[in-house]
Amino acid sequence: MTESQAINQGLDGVVIANSELSFIDGQIGKLVYSGYNIFDLAEHSTFEEVVFLLFNKRLPRQAELDTLKAQLVGNRAVPAPIVDMLRSLPSTTHPMAALRTGASMLAGWDPDVEAMTPEANLRIAYRLVAQFATVVAAYHRVRQGLPVLPPRDDLSHAANFLYMINGVEPDEATARTFDVCLVLHADHGFNASTFSARVTAATLSDFYSAATSAIGTLKGPLHGGANEGVMEALEEIGSLENVEPWLDQALADKRRIMGFGHRVYKALDPRAVVLKKFSQRMGEITGKRKWFDMSLKLQDLMFQKKGLYANVDFYSASTYYTMGIPMDLFTPIFAVSRIAGWSAHILEQYASNRLIRPREQYVGPMDLPWVDIGAR
Numbered sequence: 060m061t062e063s064q065a066i067n068q069g070l071d072g073v074v075i076a077n078s079e080l081s082f083i084d085g086q087i088g089k090l091v092y093s094g095y096n097i098f099d100l101a102e103h104s105t106f107e108e109v110v111f112l113l114f115n116k117r118l119p120r121q122a123e124l125d126t127l128k129a130q131l132v133g134n135r136a137v138p139a140p141i142v143d144m145l146r147s148l149p150s151t152t153h154p155m156a157a158l159r160t161g162a163s164m165l166a167g168w169d170p171d172v173e174a175m176t177p178e179a180n181l182r183i184a185y186r187l188v189a190q191f192a193t194v195v196a197a198y199h200r201v202r203q204g205l206p207v208l209p210p211r212d213d214l215s216h217a218a219n220f221l222y223m224i225n226g227v228e229p230d231e232a233t234a235r236t237f238d239v240c241l242v243l244h245a246d247h248g249f250n251a252s253t254f255s256a257r258v259t260a261a262t263l264s265d266f267y268s269a270a271t272s273a274i275g276t277l278k279g280p281l282h283g284g285a286n287e288g289v290m291e292a293l294e295e296i297g298s299l300e301n302v303e304p305w306l307d308q309a310l311a312d313k314r315r316i317m318g319f320g321h322r323v324y325k326a327l328d329p330r331a332v333v334l335k336k337f338s339q340r341m342g343e344i345t346g347k348r349k350w351f352d353m354s355l356k357l358q359d360l361m362f363q364k365k366g367l368y369a370n371v372d373f374y375s376a377s378t379y380y381t382m383g384i385p386m387d388l389f390t391p392i393f394a395v396s397r398i399a400g401w402s403a404h405i406l407e408q409y410a411s412n413r414l415i416r417p418r419e420q421y422v423g424p425m426d427l428p429w430v431d432i433g434a435r
Contacts, residue, residue: 064420071322075415076257079116080403081246088326088368092246093117101333106216106241106396107131110188113246113403114181127185134189135210135219137161137197138168142207145198154198154391155278159271161194162187166267173265180409183266184402191398192216195391196223217241220395225383232344233382236337240375243330244393246400248323252276252283256401260408261415269408273401274394280317283390283397288317289376290386293353302356310364318373319361327368334374341381350377 067073082091090097092109093116100109104118111119111127119127141161148157166172169186171179197207200223208223217238221229229237247253256273260266277283296305309316321328335355342348354377358369379389 081248083248083323085323085325088329090329101239109242109245110399130185131189132212134186137190137193145201150202157198159274163271187398192220192395199224241396244396253404257408258415260405269405283393285317286372286376286389287386319367321370328370330371331369338374338377345381347381
């Protein structure tokens with residue numbers, strides 16, 4: 060056995076790089092994108108402005124924003140073979156698996172994929188932000204046996220996505236709510252999926268490989284998949300009256316209650332503060348307020364009984380659900396937003412790269428004698 064060293068399990072508290080993209084103060088529940096508080100961005104910005112902010116470390120002027128919107132709109136369509144591949148998948152394929160495969164295939168049609176210059180990688184970043192939404196929406200339509208809708212060039216990124224999955228242009232309130240949801244999910248420091256993207260980028264593998272690594276990491280229920288678990292729990296609870304009995308039994312059974320606690324936040328997740336308002340608003344607009352009421356009661360009880368705060372996944376679940384979005388699209392929507400942050404981090408990693416190579420502490424046996432196979 061080698062000499063014992065201090066271990067930071069899960070890299071807890073380990074700082075590996077400088078970044079200009081986002082800042083988190085977990086003690087007071089603060090989130091900042093490149094200098095701007097998430098509350099200000101949620102109130103005033105659009106997803107397109109946040110994409111510019113993350114890629115350029117500043118807010119755009121009007122002409123710059125117009126150019127960025129045109130770049131996204133011009134890159135929304137995906138090659139026909141991507142849609143054909145989506146049609147070939149079993150209907151039971153999880154949308155995150157479909158996105159993972161689709162994102163990897165997109166590389167084959169990108170002339171910039173192996174260029175590895177800053178200019179080429181920035182073009183790829185815009186394409187991926189535009190095309191993730193199209194791949195997710197296309198797969199959702201395909202598995203329902205519905206025609207795939209081409210993206211529209213007269214709608215915002217948020218409104219266009221809702222149109223492509225539902226076939227109906229969303230009303231202004233729903234489109235704005237969804238737009239802010241994308242803003243809230245766009246970046247969050249060196250979370251697991253972002254770290255995966257940066258580890259892959261640090262090997263100087265191509266941009267698509269890094270983005271695909273991130274998708275695979277986000278798929279896990281301890282990361283992006285948690286919001287599906289929140290809604291599954293609410294459906295299982297079924298009614299406001301059953302919240303406390305259900306929770307007491309779940310805690311007695313030592314079940315994991317999704318949507319609570321966070322590796323960084325020791326206070327209320329600021330994104331949950333905004334999403335709580337949206338959950339209530341969408342519940343009132345759609346006449347499905349019970350999901351908000353149940354969520355509110357469950358949040359209060361979890362704090363009383365376990366001292367745990369809600370995180371971003373908790374209220375995003377009921378917000379999306381009251382919009383009519385299927386549960387298994389919750390995590391792909393997370394990716395539709397987070398590709399902005401992933402891309403910004405990949406660009407940042409390429410700009411100041413060092414191979415990420417932590418060490419392990421070996422705890423196995425040493426110097427065992429070789430035994431021939433017949434004598435084992």
